Amino acid sequence: MAKLEYNLDHIDxxxxxxxxxxxxxxxxxxxxxxxxxxxxxxxxxxxxxxxxIILQYNAKINPHALDQNLLSFxxxxxxxxxxxxxxxxxxxxxxxxxxxxxxxGDDGYLIKVRTNDSSGLVDLMRNTLGKIEGILSTRTTxxxxxxxxxxxxxxxxxx
Amino acid sequence: MAKLEYNLDHIDxxxxxxxxxxxxxxxxxxxxxxxxxxxxxxxxxxxxxxxxIILQYNAKINPHALDQNLLSFxxxxxxxxxxxxxxxxxxxxxxxxxxxxxxxGDDGYLIKVRTNDSSGLVDLMRNTLGKIEGILSTRTTxxxxxxxxxxxxxxxxxx
DNA sequence: TTATTTTTAGAATAATATTCAATTATTTTA
DNA sequence: TAAAATAATTGAATATTATTCTAAAAATAA
Numbered sequence: 001m002a003k004l005e006y007n008l009d010h011i012d013x014x015x016x017x018x019x020x021x022x023x024x025x026x027x028x029x030x031x032x033x034x035x036x037x038x039x040x041x042x043x044x045x046x047x048x049x050x051x052x053i054i055l056q057y058n059a060k061i062n063p064h065a066l067d068q069n070l071l072s073f074x075x076x077x078x079x080x081x082x083x084x085x086x087x088x089x090x091x092x093x094x095x096x097x098x099x100x101x102x103x104x105g106d107d108g109y110l111i112k113v114r115t116n117d118s119s120g121l122v123d124l125m126r127n128t129l130g131k132i133e134g135i136l137s138t139r140t141t142x143x144x145x146x147x148x149x150x151x152x153x154x155x156x157x158x159x
Numbered sequence: 160m161a162k163l164e165y166n167l168d169h170i171d172x173x174x175x176x177x178x179x180x181x182x183x184x185x186x187x188x189x190x191x192x193x194x195x196x197x198x199x200x201x202x203x204x205x206x207x208x209x210x211x212i213i214l215q216y217n218a219k220i221n222p223h224a225l226d227q228n229l230l231s232f233x234x235x236x237x238x239x240x241x242x243x244x245x246x247x248x249x250x251x252x253x254x255x256x257x258x259x260x261x262x263x264g265d266d267g268y269l270i271k272v273r274t275n276d277s278s279g280l281v282d283l284m285r286n287t288l289g290k291i292e293g294i295l296s297t298r299t300t301x302x303x304x305x306x307x308x309x310x311x312x313x314x315x316x317x318x
Numbered sequence: 319t320t321a322t323t324t325t326t327a328g329a330a331t332a333a334t335a336t337t338c339a340a341t342t343a344t345t346t347t348a
Numbered sequence: 349t350a351a352a353a354t355a356a357t358t359g360a361a362t363a364t365t366a367t368t369c370t371a372a373a374a375a376t377a378a
Contacts, residue, residue: 006224016225019218023182026366028334040357042336053224058217058310059178065165065212066175066312071260073232073269085306092307100306101230110232110300114312141269147244147259148251151217151310153225153273185335187365196327201367203325325374334365344355 006053011036015044016054017155023057068114071143072121076129077108077136087134096124118142165212170195174203175213176314182216227273230302231280235288236267236295246293255283277301 008016014034018025027045031038048054063069078087085102091111092100099112115121121140129135167175173193177184186204190197207213222228237246244261250270251259258271274280280299288294 006221008224016218016220020220021217023216023218026334027336037358038335039337039359043356051224053221055219055221057182058180058219059175059182060214060217060310061175061179061312061314062165062212062214063312065167065210066314068312073260073262085304088306095311095313097307098310099308101232101302101308102304102306103232104301104303106300109306110302141265142263143260143269144263145244145261147247147261147268148256149258149260149310151219151257151308152254153220153222153227154254155220155225185365186367197366198328198368199326320378322377323375325372327372328370330368332365332367334363336363337361339360340358342355342357344353346351346353348349348351 006051008053012044012048012053013155013157015041015048019045019054019057020152020155063114067116070115070117070121071146072113072115073141073143074111074113074125074129075103075106075108075139075141076111077106077138079134079136080107082107087132090132091129094124094128096120165210167212171203171207171212172314172316174200174207178204178213178216179311179314222273226275229274229276229280230305231272231274232300232302233270233272233284233288234262234265234267234298234300235270236265236297238293238295239266241266246291249291250288253283253287255279 011034015030018030018033027038027041030045031041034041045054063071076087076091080087088100088102088109091097091109096113096115097111098114099110101110103110113121113124115124125138125140129138170193174189177189177192186197186200189204190200193200204213222230235246235250239246247259247261247268250256250268255272255274256270257273258269260269262269272280272283274283284297284299288297
């Protein structure tokens with residue numbers, strides 16, 4: 001694929017900063033804050049979306065409100081050939097699996113999983129992971145408490 | 160603190176599902192999709208926010224657009240006493256650290272860090288982690304490629 | 319069942335989104 | 349460097365949405 005050109009100036013950064021903190025900030029407010037016309041902001045936001053700089057807008061929902069109380073990280077060793085990621089894509093299809101990363105040095109993946117509780121985790125490992133061909137072994141790390149969990153990026157202050 | 164009551168019906172679930180997929184969906188659209196009055200939806204969304212079921216609205220930004228190309232997970236062993244999390248809070252203050260989890264079985268934390276590249280990671284470990292009292296050791300896992308990275312929760316289909 | 323509380327609809331108003339033509343700024347290229 | 353071309357911004361007009369509030373309906377409690 002063609003290399004995308006990201007060409008961001010400090011106004012874009014400011015927009016990104018605002019949106020990252022509150023994706024429902026309306027155009028008019030952003031325009032006021034930056035001292036520009038709403039139409040100009042709209043234009044820029046559209047461009048940020050088109051260029052896939054802004055990837056999506058999410059509501060962050062409290063997991064406990066949906067009774068999803070257990071967070072785990074699982075290291076998975078597979079027989080996937082380097083460069084191929086068959087198992088990874090199967091893992092990625094599972095809705096409880098929030099993240100799948102191909103990691104260095106271990107012929108494996110690190111996944112982040114959210115389940116109801118430990119029985120949900122067991123179910124998932126037994127019924128779903130257990131049925132994926134090519135998984136050689138797993139090592140599970142249980143999260144006792146999450147102190148911070150964000151996706152915010154550090155946005156440059158200057159141009 | 161008092162135990163919060165989450166009492167969600169299937170309309171709330173639908174709202175959450177819509178918002179989770181696109182936090183900028185406007186009230187009128189949600190109302191149309193659910194066949195309800197905009198004022199009723201507004202009321203419900205406000206309540207979801209007040210009850211801290213919706214925690215925040217984020218724009219997900221492409222890390223490469225901000226030249227943040229390296230993702231790492233670091234296991235950190237500390238001398239933190241069980242129940243106390245002094246080091247954890249210091250880690251959480253660092254903007255490059257997106258996640259801090261207290262994990263079972265290792266007297267330690269798992270953190271997720273996004274830096275420019277490997278030199279940024281080295282800087283961070285040397286200049287920042289290196290200066291935190293109470294860190295006994297670290298083990299770093301480098302992400303080669305991310306196949307999936309979302310915060311979406313599984314939302315019940317029925318009541 | 320009645321009383322109380324919560325939720326919803328509907329209408330009215332305030333505010334915002336969106337479009338577009340004209341202007342200004344920026345970049346390209348001759 | 350100047351002219352030409354391109355990109356970005358403004359401002360005004362219109363369409364759409366947000367927000368507020370009251371009355372009705374629905375759900376819940378007594």
